[in-house]
Amino acid sequence: MLGRLQELIAALEGEEALALAKKMLNSGEDPMAVLETCRKGVEIVGKRFEDGKSFIPDLLMSGEIMQSVSELIKRYIPVGKKEKKCGKVLIGTVEGDIHDIGKKIVAFMLEVNGFEVLDIGVDVSPELFVEKVKEFRPQVVGLCGLLTLSFEPMKNTIEAFTNTGLRDQIKVMIGGSPTDERVAKYVGADAYGRDANAAVNLCRRWMAVSD
Ligand code: B12
Structure with a gap:
């Protein structure tokens, strides 16, 4: 499923990517692994841009998708004890x-x-x-x-x-x-x-x- 998620992000299929990420997180997938997969997906978008095969709107869209996915992922990361400040x-x-x-x-x-x-x-x-x-x-x-x-x-x-x-x-x-x-x-x-x-x-x- 991680491979599929990466493909969806690279194809800028935001809604499907978000739905799949949610499904994976709900079934216990490591949030950091989901995040890293999404990062690799946007890296592909960046590479296409670098090669002149896509343009700024694609970068923008990948940024928006990445932003939504990271907001979703945040909800699955356990928050530590707020009162303990380490520095x-x-x-x-x-x-x-x-x-x-x-x-x-x-x-x-x-x-x-x-x-x-x-x-x-x-x-x-x-x-x-x-x-x-x-x-x-x-x-x-x-x-x-x-x-x-x-x-x-x-x-x-x-x-x-x-x-x-x-x-x-x-x-x-x-x-x-x-x-x-x-x-x-x-x-x-x-x-x-x-x-x-x-x-x-x-x-x-x-x-x-x-x-
Ligand atoms: C989304 C995106 C945009 C969005 C940014 C939206 C936003 N709010 O951030 C928009 C459309 C605005 C944009 C604009 C531009 N972009 Co841009 N963008 C990207 C893209 C596709 C994804 C970046 C991203 O969000 N990745 C996902 C996050 C999660 O990953 P990350 O940022 O790497 O962060 C992780 C680690 O690096 C690390 N980390 C990050 N920060 C820090 C800080 C510290 C202290 C530490 C320890 C760790 C750490 O931890 C993070 C989590 O794991 C990259 C492609 C890429 N390969 O990075 C191009 C890319 C960075 N952009 C690029 C370019 C060229 C531009 C523009 C110049 C395009 C243009 N002609 O206008 C402008 C620059 C505007 C400017 N002055 O800054 C190039 C840069 C090339 C270069 N080497 O200089 C890239 C690499 C695309 C490419 N391959 O050509 N971009």
Whole structure:
């Protein structure tokens, strides 16, 4: 059924995809496996766009489908004890980039795992990151970027943390489909997180939180 779900998402059959995802979740399928399958489906849409075989409306539609599926999936993820706060994480999509579906999933997963999360949105300038870090005082900052053009803004943001004396007080993780360990090194981040679970594990490690 996972294969069928991926096909439906890639074919932009939103209603059928949502119905199948619901059926799978109701029969006990792992929500994170359903999410990963959907992500692979939209990756196919992205690839078609890259190859000039589809256009912006398809990207938009895949984004809308992904958004609906992730809202559905959220309802199947057990929410942890709200009163137990493990630490603070500030997250945002860097300047020039408006992709936010994956970032919202990361923020949600951190919250259900007991972290206090401040999501400062998309197209966030280095100056705004600095201002919000000063206000919110997180232990971890997550930078999201889905464009290769986002690497420079990530680097600029981390440089802004250094220039304002904040860099030593925070750990910085980056994520988003074009990023990897090498990009993390290039932009000066402490780590790269492949997905929402990786983000949770990094924060747990950095804040010494046990299961
Ligand atoms: C949906 C989509 C859009 C939607 C976004 C809607 C929204 N609200 O986010 C819209 C239509 C607006 C859009 C616009 C554009 N897009 Co677009 N888009 C996509 C698409 C198809 C899916 C992205 C997505 O939501 N994936 C699903 C989520 C769940 O996955 P994810 O984001 O990767 O997140 C997971 C992990 O990466 C990780 N993660 C994410 N964030 C973070 C943060 C941290 C800190 C950590 C640790 C982990 C982490 O955890 C998440 C959960 O597992 C991708 C294809 C792709 N391969 O990514 C193209 C893609 C990213 N877009 C692309 C492009 C080119 C554009 C446009 C420039 C198109 C244009 N000509 O206008 C514009 C850019 C606008 C801008 N300035 O930002 C290219 C980027 C190419 C590149 N390498 O630079 C891609 C790769 C498509 C392609 N193959 O060509 N897009």
